[in-house]
Amino acid sequence: MSTFKANARVYPLPPNPVAVICLDGCADEYLSTAIARGKMPRLASMARDGWRGMVRGALPSFTNVNNSSIVTGVPPRVHGICGNFFLNPETGEEVMMNGPEFRRCGTLLTAAADAGRKVAFITAKEKLRTVLGDGVVERGGIVFSSEKVDEAKKETHGIENAMEIIGKPRPEIYSGDASIYVLEAGAALAEQGVADFLYLSTTDFMQHKFGPEAPEILDFHAKIDAAIGRLLDAGCTVALTADHGMNAKNDAAGDPKVIFVESLLREKFGNALRVICPITDPYVVHHGALGSLVMVHLDDPALSSAVADFLFSQKGITEVLTREQAVDKLELAPDRIGDLVVLSGRDVVVGKSPEHHDLSVLKGGLRSHGGRYEEMVPLVISKPLTPDLKRVAEGDPRNFDVFFFACSV
Amino acid sequence: MSTFKANARVYPLPPNPVAVICLDGCADEYLSTAIARGKMPRLASMARDGWRGMVRGALPSFTNVNNSSIVTGVPPRVHGICGNFFLNPETGEEVMMNGPEFRRCGTLLTAAADAGRKVAFITAKEKLRTVLGDGVVERGGIVFSSEKVDEAKKETHGIENAMEIIGKPRPEIYSGDASIYVLEAGAALAEQGVADFLYLSTTDFMQHKFGPEAPEILDFHAKIDAAIGRLLDAGCTVALTADHGMNAKNDAAGDPKVIFVESLLREKFGNALRVICPITDPYVVHHGALGSLVMVHLDDPALSSAVADFLFSQKGITEVLTREQAVDKLELAPDRIGDLVVLSGRDVVVGKSPEHHDLSVLKGGLRSHGGRYEEMVPLVISKPLTPDLKRVAEGDPRNFDVFFFACSV
The missing domain is CATH 3.30.1360.110 (Domain 2, Phosphonoacetate Hydrolase)
Incomplete structure (x- = not known):
């Protein structure tokens, strides 16, 4: 099997397509409840035939920090993204880290593209595209957000007429559709053979709004599951993890603590x-x-x-x-x-x-996140672990090992 | 609905029998994996028709600490059991807290017995019986361990011929059977109407030995599930939680870290x-x-x-x-x-x-426990939460709220 290297880690490159999903804010309870209510039959099959366990995310348990770790395969100490904002010690100014120049190492997405894979990186939020998508389009890959899918162009995003290929118009960013769209877009690209190495990263608008039992989020997870099914049916190895968990943060009266x-x-x-x-x-x-x-x-x-x-x-x-x-x-x-x-x-x-x-x-x-109680997140893989991976899983596996798992099963 | 009070908390007393299960060392992953593999259909139904979520245990995440909290409804600061051993500051000696005299408050088991319930407290380990079972037999209840079920006598344990009632001989303590026996014994007592307020506390021998995917523990959980089914069929409200989680603690070579x-x-x-x-x-x-x-x-x-x-x-x-x-x-x-x-x-x-x-x-x-990463444990209840309980569950619910949940649904 061929391999590729990124940030001193070696990844196998399996012959089949690989789709890694970061379900933003997906505390494990969301999956347990959705599976229990019969809303995620495809994910339930993955857990039955593959592997489901808990992995440790990076702290702060924020979106950019963990998405950065997932696409680099290393902790924040190495990639430098320790939050959305930081105080620049040289200028004393609060700086939003909204560009790739704040990242201190390359991504495994460009490394996989260099190794000949057709990479697609699809996000819900435009900010993640700009922070982490650099270099992919230049290598023939595709990078766009559902938030601005209508702006996707061949030269800047690696894809023209994205909405036609996906078959749906641009969703509203403050919606569950913004996330479902990301997975459906990935499924469309995999089905059409346009991409075979996918990173699909959603937004946690729904998880901030709803607990695991809310009918709205059960419906959301049913649609997520259908898109996962399309990825599986397209022959992808699918690995799903989260950037962070999510907890209610209110007092008995319902006011924020x-x-x-x-x-x-x-x-x-x-x-x-x-x-x-x-x-x-x-x-x-x-x-x-x-x-x-x-x-x-x-x-x-x-x-x-x-x-x-x-x-x-x-x-x-x-x-x-x-x-x-x-x-x-x-x-x-x-x-x-x-x-x-x-x-x-x-x-x-x-x-x-x-x-x-x-x-x-x-x-x-x-409902929010950022601390120790949102550090542990699920990892579900569509294939069983090899004995080597089992040893990794029996240690202190991380959510940013997800590409290693997905490429190694 | 009538109520009873223990350690300044008021518990409703529902008309139906109540069975609280503390599955020792049951990290949530055990349940997810067993459910995914189809080994716990009754628990899966509980999660579907009732509630499944995560609750925070007491630290240290040890057995006696958390069992003490569960039967008192209060944290270790109040009940005083902060481990199996402590260093007596007055004598400078290491003391094993193996008797009820170390506990600083009464249990809700005796309070429920005083309120007229037929209480049964069944443990796997004899040590838990002696530490937490005081006062129950004097109030007409039943207390014994599977480890020494053959020693159970009417005057000391509230039951004669326990093995005949259960229909099985004494299990080996270093076995999964020691735990399965606890639940089967509880089911037998509930089926025969001998008890209607049960606390069933197992031992984590299997969890210390096996991870969630091991065939041995899948088989173990299938038997646990069958016993849960008997409790449900006997009309019990069943609530299952754990005293602590469980993690592998080894380096890449498989040696303990x-x-x-x-x-x-x-x-x-x-x-x-x-x-x-x-x-x-x-x-x-x-x-x-x-x-x-x-x-x-x-x-x-x-x-x-x-x-x-x-x-x-x-x-x-x-x-x-x-x-x-x-x-x-x-x-x-x-x-x-x-x-x-x-x-x-x-x-x-x-x-x-x-x-x-x-x-x-x-x-x-x-495989072991005791720290922060074994603090969060599952809670599964056979009935849906009331709006009031949902508010509790949306805060920072504890594993030692389990009796409150079980009595309130």
């Missing part, structure tokens, strides 16, 4: 500090920029220990790590994180200040 | 410290007394910060908490834990010293 870290700290330690919410992105309706991990930047590093102790003593805060500890334990890049990295509990989010977050966008309560 | 904390610390800080492995129990074949949480006791508390920093810098150590932090964050009792509480990663265990652990008992690699 928020700790405003910057307000709290400024009251006690003064204004010479800043809090960055690295979940912040242009799609605020999902979560109001509230997640379960924030970065604290201190003008005076000597305050670090006192601030850390104070923060850790707050109810709902579960971990406070120094920059060095976060590099070591969370595998983060030292110049892309705060002096302190702060994580909150299963039902708690951390924010900046009340003024900074518009909670009115959160209809029906907050 | 162990950090010997006492050896490591004595080399650096001298001999004036002790490490307690609170997973230690008389059933060492399961895990060689190696789990993912240990207690560090320091003769000189002034060393605390230096020792904590040193430990946290070790690869594989994921959390180090001071006593005060552990009381606050892990809900532990201050006089039952160490100066430091040390947790290790998904695939790593912590021990005392190489001499202290007999790794030769570990045939086929180590």
